[in-house]
Amino acid sequence: MTAGKRLLIVDDDPEFVEGIRGILEGAGYAVEAAYNPADGFVALRKGRFDLLLLDILMGRGAEGVMFARKMRKDPALRDIPVLIITGIREQIAFLFPGEPLHPHLVPVDELMEKPVEPALLLEKVAALLAAAERRKASGGQKAAGA
Amino acid sequence: MIETDGRPRILIIDDEEVVLDACAQILGTQEFDLAVARDGTTGLDRVGEFHPDLVFVDLKMPGISGFEVLEGIRARDPSIVTIVITGYATLSSAVEAMQKGAYDFLPKPFTPEEFRLVTRRGLERRRLAREAARLRAERDLLREQFASIVSHELKAPLAAVQQQLMLLAHELAGVLSEAQQERLRRLQGRIADLLALIATWLRAISSDLESLRASFRPVPIPTVVEKAVDSMRVLAERKDITLETDVPTAVPPVLGDEGTLVEALVNLVGNAIKYSPAGSRVIVSAGAREGTVSLAVRDFGVGIPPEDLPRILGGLSRAVGTAGETGAGLGLVITRRIVEVHGGTLTVASTPGTGTTVTISLPAAGPSAAEAVGGAERQKEVGVR
Numbered sequence: 001m002t003a004g005k006r007l008l009i010v011d012d013d014p015e016f017v018e019g020i021r022g023i024l025e026g027a028g029y030a031v032e033a034a035y036n037p038a039d040g041f042v043a044l045r046k047g048r049f050d051l052l053l054l055d056i057l058m059g060r061g062a063e064g065v066m067f068a069r070k071m072r073k074d075p076a077l078r079d080i081p082v083l084i085i086t087g088i089r090e091q092i093a094f095l096f097p098g099e100p101l102h103p104h105l106v107p108v109d110e111l112m113e114k115p116v117e118p119a120l121l122l123e124k125v126a127a128l129l130a131a132a133e134r135r136k137a138s139g140g141q142k143a144a145g146a
Numbered sequence: 147m148i149e150t151d152g153r154p155r156i157l158i159i160d161d162e163e164v165v166l167d168a169c170a171q172i173l174g175t176q177e178f179d180l181a182v183a184r185d186g187t188t189g190l191d192r193v194g195e196f197h198p199d200l201v202f203v204d205l206k207m208p209g210i211s212g213f214e215v216l217e218g219i220r221a222r223d224p225s226i227v228t229i230v231i232t233g234y235a236t237l238s239s240a241v242e243a244m245q246k247g248a249y250d251f252l253p254k255p256f257t258p259e260e261f262r263l264v265t266r267r268g269l270e271r272r273r274l275a276r277e278a279a280r281l282r283a284e285r286d287l288l289r290e291q292f293a294s295i296v297s298h299e300l301k302a303p304l305a306a307v308q309q310q311l312m313l314l315a316h317e318l319a320g321v322l323s324e325a326q327q328e329r330l331r332r333l334q335g336r337i338a339d340l341l342a343l344i345a346t347w348l349r350a351i352s353s354d355l356e357s358l359r360a361s362f363r364p365v366p367i368p369t370v371v372e373k374a375v376d377s378m379r380v381l382a383e384r385k386d387i388t389l390e391t392d393v394p395t396a397v398p399p400v401l402g403d404e405g406t407l408v409e410a411l412v413n414l415v416g417n418a419i420k421y422s423p424a425g426s427r428v429i430v431s432a433g434a435r436e437g438t439v440s441l442a443v444r445d446f447g448v449g450i451p452p453e454d455l456p457r458i459l460g461g462l463s464r465a466v467g468t469a470g471e472t473g474a475g476l477g478l479v480i481t482r483r484i485v486e487v488h489g490g491t492l493t494v495a496s497t498p499g500t501g502t503t504v505t506i507s508l509p510a511a512g513p514s515a516a517e518a519v520g521g522a523e524r525q526k527e528v529g530v531r
Contacts, residue, residue: 013302013306015303015306015307015309015310016302016305016306016309018310018313019306019309019310019312019313020309020313022313022316022317023312023313023316026316026317087301087302087305114302114305114306114308114309115305115306115308115309115312115341116309116312117312117380118312118313118315118316120380
């Protein structure tokens, strides 16, 4: 199930990227990484990725939030599932007062806090990929019916 | 506040030409930028255009009175220093002027020396006021940015270290001896404690809970319980503690902020786990009675002696957990603040040796709120669970 699935990590912390890349590659995923939002967006556009792991608070600002909003506007990227990883999950409520803890920045996403437990990471990645497969299948049926 | 180009700006509002001329002559134009106005209304207009540091105001003028001018200046920019000029320097008018915000007064007639002295003192006052304002602004900025600074400079490196340790443990799972694995686990445990401590301090210092009220919306209680329990499950499993929930579906929603309510419950569940012996249970339950929704966290741990109960909710008390966990004792303080912002109360019932129940009571949201929650639920189904 994991074979052939391509994942992109966009995070400005190389140590952290290395930490989760090892776990994901160990599970058989093909993993690429970008270390800033600009490179990440370029990679995402030409890479045909099945899933994006996105750090929501790169640098000093919420550049990851901007990244996700840009993605949402792009029809080619909108349906890629996103696993949002943040260093400060418990502060999201305070950073964005009134927003739900789980921000749903893109249609399909999940939120995890750094550091990420290996088993939980693999579980969430697999669940997001499976959900994306299901959506693709049902979308395809609709198209065939129309 | 508008920055001047270094030369102090002085505005004189007086209906007597001779006073205006005298002041201009005494001050000269080398050191100061000077503007004048012959009545209160013009004077107030000049305040808006000229942005003076110091304003002399004649108390007795045709048109609006000097007192009204003082009030007008104060309303526009309370940091402008005002000095009243008065021909009838009675104590009462001086006192009234001071009450209206004047810094000093100058009785007519005055000597050039007196005028210079009062001017110097007024400008010094202005300089100090600006300095204080600058420091205040700096302090506020630091406070605002504290969250992001701390999270990036302290928390991010620690999280990266922890991630690497997790990878190492994952990769070496079948290779390390039991003792080596235990060492790795202890390392991870210490870092997890540090990360939790940083997170707690961040919440205590950076959060402006009052501002949350503006964006309150109906929050379904089952969601709050589910999210809180989800985020504590790993911790509970690590201590072999069973997390049970008992949430009737009929519990009405509360009006509030979901994120902080989850946070409040997370703190209570975290405490319950911390003070529970391995192998025991922690029960999170919800209930509703007479317009009040309650969220209770019950443990079967060490309990709290009655004499310590008031201190527990007052803040900064700390005890060592059953597995040697430490903390700054901030969790309950933050929880109490969150609950209070939501118009609720926090109560603790405890029997030493038997266990503790901490209860959050919140006002239930009205029926219109329940409808809105229905909408939120439908929206939630779009996401992936």
